[in-house]
Amino acid sequence: MSVLSVLTAAIAPGVALLAYFYLKDRYDTEPIHLVMKLFLFGVLLVFPVMVLQRAFAHGLGDDPLIFSFIISSGLEEFLKWFIVYIVIYQHASFDEPYDGIVYAVAVSLGFATLENVFYAFLNSATITSLLSRALLPVSGHAMFGVMMGYYLGKSKFTPDRKTRYLAFSILFPIFWHGLYDYILLTTKSNWVWFMIPLMVFLWARSIWKVNRANSKSPLRVMQAEDQVKI
Incomplete structure (x- = not known):
């Protein structure tokens, strides 16, 4: 494959997933420059993490x-x-629970995208191997981002339980990400039998959290009131 083909195949899954979760914001999509800023922070984060x-x-x-x-x-x-907490948590654009998901997913997918690019070039990856990574590590990072953002949104808009939900926003992603890695490290020959149920569960929970966060938007109530007035 050409360099451009490899680069495109490595970047496309992260961008596609980010677009998917960005467009799931039903009531007030976030400023694209802020989303891309968080995505870029996720990209840059790869280097200190390494x-x-x-x-x-x-x-x-x-x-x-x-x-x-x-x-x-x-x-x-x-x-x-x-x-996410330092850059966007107190920002005026973070004005509904679902916004936490958008921004956390943006950071997570920025990180996953550069990881994927490194993998593609360091391992002479094929389209097939990059497709498998799109279904596993890249989408896995997105799922962990959904968990993180969901509870960050709940902490911001549920002041009486802020500390509890802030703790959940970091503990749940660490647990599920850790379990994902542990399965890959300890079940080398039959990991797929554990990984497929895990990913199905994470996707199902993530979609539920997306719908739940949208349903709690204060903008939903405002739009409903405006329709009644009309």
Whole structure:
């Protein structure tokens, strides 16, 4: 394959998934420049994560449990969460629960996209292998982003439970990402029998969270009131 073909195949899944979740915002789509800003932050995040993971692995060893839940998912999801929280959580554009999903997914898919590009060029990837990565690690990062953003939205718009939902917004992505990695590390020959049910479950839960977050939008109530007045 040509360089352009490989690059396109590596980038396309992340962009397509981001467009999908962006367009699922029913009431007030987010400023595209902010979404792309978060996506770019996710891309740039790959470099410090690579350095930190190398250092953590050197200090903590290669135990699958430690690698999966601390070195891989713990570090990656915490840094993604930190970017979303610092950059966008208090921003005026974050004005409905679903917005948390859009921005967290943007960071997650920025990260996954550059990872995919590195994989494509370092492993002489084929279209088939890139397609399998679109269905697994790239969409996996999107699912973890949905979880993170869903609970960030709930924390912002449920003040009396802010701390609880903030904790959920980081703990759930770390757990599910860690479980995903642990399956791949410990079931090398028959991982597909564990991974397919996991991904089906994560997609089903993510779609439910998307619909749930949209249903809680204050803009939905405002639009309904405007229709009644008309």
